[in-house]
Amino acid sequence: MKNKKFLVLGSIALSACFIIPLAACTESGESNITSTPLAVPANVQITTTDNTDVEAFSVTFDAVENASPYRIYVYQEGDTQAKVTSTTTTTGELPNDLEPGDYMLSVLAVGNGINYTNSNGSEPQEFTLEKWEIAQLGTVSDVEMDWTVDIENQQYPVLSFSGVDNPEDVQYYSVEFFSTDTEGNRAEGDAVAFFNVPAGSSSEVVYELTADQYGDLVPGYYVVDVYARANNTDRYENGEVVSTPVVWDDVDLITPTLTIDTENGVTAEVDNHLDLYAGLEFTFNVYSDEACTELVATKSVTYSISSSMFGTTYTNSASFTVVEEGQTPGADELALGETYYMTVTASGDSAFYNNSPVSTVVEFTADHAGTGSSGGGGFPGGPGGGGNPGGGGATITLTQIEAFAQGADTVTITIDAMGTACTLTGTLEAVPTDGSAYTYSLSGTGGMGESITGTLEIVVDNTVSCTVGAFGPFSETTFNGSWMLEGGQITVTMSE
Known part of the structure; x- marks a missing residue:
């Protein structure tokens, strides 16, 4: 100017x-x-x-x-x-x-x-x-996506298209991605990703998405809307919106990496899950031989991501029960003291994802009887004391998970130990200003009509402490453990 x-x-x-x-x-x-x-x-x-x-x-x-x-x-x-x-x-x-x-x-x-x-x-x-007659900017064409992604080297999808013949009159190109079904019908709601592409000096536009822009997209069907936005509305109207169907598929899942914890039963976890996508399935296979030909146990877990007031929880682990010494393992159970070999794979969906390679084989020994911490059972009970026998552990399930995750004033829990069950209602008593822990006072009635009270503290770092008054064969007992999200509920496995 x-x-x-x-x-x-x-x-x-x-x-x-x-x-x-x-x-x-x-x-x-x-x-x-x-x-x-x-x-x-x-x-x-x-x-x-x-x-x-x-x-x-x-x-x-x-x-x-x-x-x-x-x-x-x-x-x-x-x-x-x-x-x-x-x-x-x-x-x-x-x-x-x-x-x-x-x-x-x-x-x-x-x-x-x-x-x-x-x-x-x-x-x-x-x-x-002479008077300028306001004209409309041209229409983009040949919209294409290259979905090649290499997160480690910061390589992200590339959008390319033919822009207008007068890029000097374009402020930027507006781009919006909308989810669709296989027929190209748009899902209800706003765009799942939107950003502006600089016009540059050429009518041919090649633009690599940023990490933030790419982060809003997952493999699937989309329609992408692109139009040129005028930099002087006294001389030009914005260009016509061009809608182009695109599909992100043929994605090779990365090789899962496996971590195994044998402190209480066996817990197997995929520890590079953040690079995968919700809805996939992990399959954990346990073999008795290093060549991985004799399958003795298998578990499949649907990977999920859930956000709550406690942060983000990932379902990415499976538990295996290790039976007590002298017991014969049942289906998908392991023998105490035996050495095993485990692998894990991520299964594709035959639409967008391809199966991952099999992970590296991890050797482990089933050192301790019990069940892993993914919610399949309780920790082993402690030794008898104060006239009460050792228990089978206690599993506490918060049954109002959705309300609880939003900071509900009340929750309902069920405690099951040695076949004795009771249901307690928890009332929210204290929320620290930093939101690090939530304390509930518990009350309810046991199986014999006895009144039961207690306290429940759930901490953001996944730890739990619960003190429950006498019920069934137990005197007042304090349980400590950890919580995780599984199957639509928070499951807490605790021991004395």
Whole structure:
């Protein structure tokens, strides 16, 4: 954009210009200096590259000796004043606030007022500033997506398309992704991803998404809307929206990596789950031989991601029961003290994902009887004490998971230990200002009609502490453990 020209409204005899000679006088009143009128600028030319843009016009003329500067007068028929611009060269510009219409232009050479006086105005030249008819920007075409992704090397999907022929008039291209079904019907709701693509200087646009933009997309069916947005709405309307179906499929799942915990039964966890996608299935296989030919146990877990006031929980682990010494393992159970070999795979969905390779084989020994911490059973009970026998552990299930996850005032829990069950209602008593723990007071009735009270504290770091008054064969007992989200409920496995 050119700088604004300073405008002067000047009086001028629009039909003719006159010489006004000035004289210097002696003490006797006689003049001894003669002022000479400057010559009229000749060969005045008006040119333009766009007769709808006042800034595209240029005025040229021949130089006049002893003139400095020159004034350019622009006026319409019937005006009493002209709009004036000034230049010190033989090239000038029009006033930039002209409205569309027919105009006349005259150039005047300016003298120093002593030796030289102003010239007459040049012969009026006619020109027309035409009205700009607002046009619509062009339409993009050939929209394509390259879904190649390499997170480790920060390589993300690339969007390409043919833009408009006049990218200098484009502020940016607007891009929106909408989920669709296999027939291209849009899902209800807002775009799942949207961003702006710089117009650049070429009509061919190639744009690599950023990590944040890519993070809003998962493999599936989409329609992508693209249009050019005008940078000057006085001259252009936004381009037409072009909708193009695209599909992100043929995704090779990464190889899962496996961590095994044998402190209480066996817990197997995929520890690179954040690179995978919700809805897939992990299959954990346990073999008795290093060659992995003798399958002895298998578990499948549907990977899920759940957010709550405690943060984000990932379902990415499976538990295996290790039976007590001398017991015979049942289906998918393991023998105490035996050495096993485990692998895990992530299964594709035959639509967008391909199966992952099999993980590296992990060797482990089933050192402790019990069940892993994914909620399949309790920790082993402690030794008898205070007249009460050792228990089978206690599993506490919060049955109002949705309300609880939103910070509900009450929750309902069920405690099952050694075949003795009770149901307690918890009332929210304390929420620390930092939101790190939630404390509930418990009350309920046992199987024999006895009144039971207690407290439950659930901490953001996945730990739980629960003190329950006497019920069944137990005196007042404090259980400690950890919680996880599984199957739509928070399951807490605890031991004394």
